[in-house]
Amino acid sequence: MCKMDKFLYHRKLWEMNVKLLGESKVEKLKNSFVSRPRMSLWMIRAVTVLLLWSCFVHLMALGEMWGPRLFKGWPSCFNHHELSTAAEMTSLPTKIALPPKRVYVNNGYLMVSCNGGLNQMRAAICDMVTVARYMNVTLIVPELDKTSFWNDPSEFKDIFDVDHFISSLRDEVRILKELPPRLKKRVELGMYHEMPPISWSNMSYYQNQILPLVKKHKVLHLNKTDTRLANNELPVEVQKLRCRVNFNGLKFTPQIEELGRRVVKILREKGPFLVLHLRYEMDMLAFSGCSHGCNPEEEEELTRMRYAYPWWKEKVINSELKRKDGLCPLTPEETALTLTALGIDRNVQIYIAAGEIYGGQRRMKALTDAFPNVVRKETLLESSDLDFCRNHSSQMAALDYLVALESDIFVPTNDGNMARVVEGHRRFLGFKKTIQLNRKFLVKLIDEYTEGLLSWDVFSSTVKAFHSTRMGSPKRRLVIPNRPKEEDYFYANPQECLQLLDEPLRVI
Secondary structure (H helix, E strand, O other): OOHHHHHHHHHHHHHHHHHHHOHHHHHHHHHHHHHHHHHHHHHHHHHHHHHHHHHHHHHHHHHHHHHHHOOOOOOOOOOOOHHHHHHHHHHOOOOOOOOOOOOOOOOOEEEEEOOOOHHHHHHHHHHHHHHHHHHOOEEEOOEOOOOOOOOOOOOHHHHEOHHHHHHHOOOOOOEEOOOOHHHHHHHHOOOOEEEOOOOOEOHHHHHHHHHHHHHHHOEEEEOOOOOOEOOOOOOHHHHHHHHHHHHHHOOEOHHHHHHHHHHHHHHHOOOOEEEEEOOOOHHHHHHHOOOOOOOHHHHHHHHHHHHHOOOOOOOOOOHHHHHHOOOOOOOHHHHHHHHHHOOOOOOOEEEEOOOOOOOHHHHHHHHHHHOOOEEOHHHHOOHHHHHHHOOOHHHHHHHHHHHHHHOOEEEEOOOOHHHHHHHHHHHHOOOOOEOOOOHHHHHHHHHHHHOOOOOHHHHHHHHHHHHOOOOOOOOOOOOOOOOOOOOOOHHHOOHHHOOOOOOOOOOO
């Protein structure tokens, strides 16, 4: 029954009762009739307001609980900053669900000190995480080398995203930024064991010889970590964990990553680019004893440096003999001839991933004459952009690493740690083109060409034919039992983590 019908009905009842009730009671009944609808309306309004307020409170609580996933990303009447705040919220990084922590009985604590340059330390970190996981110990964030030739004071957190490193691997191994206070005090008092592990060891060595020492001393410090795990004859799950640490666990700091993206963007805007790891730097030449193309004063300077570092064990070196054996980095002049012979476009951008080239512009002239678009990070960026990593060689190397990964072609002129680790990473990213130069073959051919024994056409076609199968395509690692230094390096070709060779190849 609608409100009007109800009203007429009640009105008729009232008129019928007037006569029965008399004039004295009419006014009282009238007042009673009028007050009831008013009271009902008041009650309805009160209940409605309470319900609306309750809904509002619950919505706000729900918004706090779910954050930007639901309400906070919406511009609405609940948001005081409206669109500007919504835009800020959408720019925030998405939270990634962390893997569940692996639960295991902790056998002790492992401290490690890495030695060498950035990429030697990178491989060592991957090995030490793997070793810690299979010994069921807690790993302390590795200490980086600060006493080598580069004298870089950078800590782990200055180069790598330490929080990502810890959280992304927590389903494999427990990693702490530092020892618990009680054990830290023991270390300060010298109550721990320190040693270098044996190079190229398998997992049984760590299980049978290193783990008992951890259990005995509670804290073990491994003070050398380069190549302390074998290339081959390890369980597949061990090899895959090394890859996981390398390709997922180790991310550079956001600042380095962002600068790397900027450099790549600048290069991409101008077209394809080649990254040349021209390892013709003073430390490499002094260490290796390679002085081909240097003047007498430079040869003397390199010799003095070699004798100044006692841990560089080889002192008397025949430079020319070493060069003919393919053990020297290519010179800038040799590199210019090689790239031209390979048919590299003269106008391509060539990014130099290296420090200061020994001999400066005098030695670089042949390369820049052949390829005028030679650039460096210092020429692509403002000086202020590099302030945070200036005089920090490992941070500079990290920037070069990122650019090398993204390049159309990567060409290293020696087979050092950066050359090999980047090569392996590019394989993982889809067998990206990496030209693996055979220096022993090349220097012999270059000498014959410069002496007039070969024409340019013969020289160029020979270089191309020889390197046609050395472009980073899928292959098996070369295994040489009991000669690990001569076999293929695991991190240059982590085949256990790559596409199977009997599967159809990806388009490169």
